[in-house]
Amino acid sequence: MPRRARGSRLGIGTALCVCLVLAASCAVVEPPPGGPVDITPPRLTVMSPDSGATGVGEIKTFNLTFSEKMDRVSAATWLHFFPDQRIRQTKWHGATEAEVILEFPLPPDTVIVVEVASGVRDAHKVAATESRRFPIATGGLIPSGSISGVLLMADSAVTRGVVELYDIPPDTLEYFQQPLLRRTVTDLTGTFRFDWLPVPGGPWLMRAFTDPDDNLRPGEKDAQRLIPDTLSLTLEEPEATAGVTTLFAWNTPGRILLNPFASPDTLAPMRAWTLAIAEEDTGWVPAPEDGTRHPISDLDPERISTVTEVVPGNTRLIMFADLDRDSTFSAVPDSLVLSLLPDSLASALTDTITEWFLEPWFMVDGIEVDPGLDTAFTVPVPTLSFTPWTAPPPATAAPDSSQAVPEESP
Numbered sequence: 483m484p485r486r487a488r489g490s491r492l493g494i495g496t497a498l499c500v501c502l503v504l505a506a507s508c509a510v511v512e513p514p515p516g517g518p519v520d521i522t523p524p525r526l527t528v529m530s531p532d533s534g535a536t537g538v539g540e541i542k543t544f545n546l547t548f549s550e551k552m553d554r555v556s557a558a559t560w561l562h563f564f565p566d567q568r569i570r571q572t573k574w575h576g577a578t579e580a581e582v583i584l585e586f587p588l589p590p591d592t593v594i595v596v597e598v599a600s601g602v603r604d605a606h607k608v609a610a611t612e613s614r615r616f617p618i619a620t621g622g623l624i625p626s627g628s629i630s631g632v633l634l635m636a637d638s639a640v641t642r643g644v645v646e647l648y649d650i651p652p653d654t655l656e657y658f659q660q661p662l663l664r665r666t667v668t669d670l671t672g673t674f675r676f677d678w679l680p681v682p683g684g685p686w687l688m689r690a691f692t693d694p695d696d697n698l699r700p701g702e703k704d705a706q707r708l709i710p711d712t713l714s715l716t717l718e719e720p721e722a723t724a725g726v727t728t729l730f731a732w733n734t735p736g737r738i739l740l741n742p743f744a745s746p747d748t749l750a751p752m753r754a755w756t757l758a759i760a761e762e763d764t765g766w767v768p769a770p771e772d773g774t775r776h777p778i779s780d781l782d783p784e785r786i787s788t789v790t791e792v793v794p795g796n797t798r799l800i801m802f803a804d805l806d807r808d809s810t811f812s813a814v815p816d817s818l819v820l821s822l823l824p825d826s827l828a829s830a831l832t833d834t835i836t837e838w839f840l841e842p843w844f845m846v847d848g849i850e851v852d853p854g855l856d857t858a859f860t861v862p863v864p865t866l867s868f869t870p871w872t873a874p875p876p877a878t879a880a881p882d883s884s885q886a887v888p889e890e891s892p
Contacts, residue, residue: 526610528546539588548580560599560601598613600613613696625678627677627720627721630722632726645666647663648689650685663686683715688708690706707729738788738792743864748803751781752781754779754789755779758793780809794853802841814838844865
């Protein structure tokens with residue numbers, strides 16, 4: 483009996499161990515059906531015509547082969563040409579080769595830069611890690627001119643930045659209303675480089691911006707600016723450098739540098755502040771300003787004056803004669819206004835029946851201020867405005883309940 487009992491206990495223990503092993507094996511985490519998740523970005527492996535090809539003639543078909551199956555969308559979403567070429571059709575042969583047919587043949591004797599943007603995606607929607615550019619020439623030569631530079635922001639390299647190249651615009655156009663000549667991106671050191679530029683060539687204008695979403699376009703809140711110097715290439719200097727350019731966050735205040743201006747004859751110091759002009763601006767309604775919301779800057783008509791803390795964008799500049807010298811834009815008695823004005827202005831105001839005027843002011847609209855930068859501006863000859871002002875009634879003090887006389891009891 484004892485042996486049978488011991489044997490029974492061993493049997494039960496063995497069965498329990500088998501169950502535990504089976505349970506443990508069921509808990510092993512395995513890859514989902516279809517294999518592991520695809521995180522490998524696609525690569526362009528072959529392009530025809532090949533990078534650096536010359537004498538390709540006026541072709542209108544490109545073939546591009548990728549390292550894996552692709553999202554078979556129109557190449558117009560990820561393939562760009564400089565100068566611009568219109569894509570008529572994209573034919574996918576299998577899932578890895580795209581045949582791109584242009585609307586028109588390439589122009590003769592032209593260097594074409596082909597850009598495969600980082601937005602190109604594989605069949606699992608994994609995007610390429612970077613945009614790539616390749617030159618080809620319909621003529622017999624690819625030029626060797628180049629421009630390089632560095633982008634910084636807050637003392638750090640801009641590693642996801644874009645630089646665009648434009649011709650100098652005529653006076654009737656803004657630079658961005660012209661065709662975009664070239665585009666390039668920064669590397670991990672913030673360095674950018676344009677290659678394959680004509681020699682001699684230029685002058686050119688460049689715009690730089692941060693590109694955190696890798697779409698090669700500036701967003702509303704992306705840091706951006708024009709690179710200050712225009713650049714040209716010559717036979718003697720086929721390579722040029724734009725040096726180091728600092729970008730500023732979109733909301734970094736700028737400054738207005740006012741050139742010397744004709745001072746109104748008011749015998750009072752001139753001061754100024756700025757207001758941002760909204761998209762649906764209805765104009766400025768004159769009212770006192772104490773400098774709390776909008777800092778007020780001192781002006782010197784005979785020297786360059788600096789107006790600080792200017793909100794970037796379209797800006798309104800308000801200048802005024804500080805008659806009472808309190809460094810604010812305020813209402814003053816008419817007697818003070820008349821005493822400090824020349825006779826020609828004082829006599830014109832004597833018919834205005836009022837006890838108070840806002841200090842004489844002058845306004846300029848439409849000054850475009852870039853984030854973090856100085857904007858030079860020449861003030862038109864100021865024509866002062868005089869605005870009658872009705873002073874608000876003095877505040878009435880609330881009765882002090884602690885001093886109230888208690889009512890007598892009946």
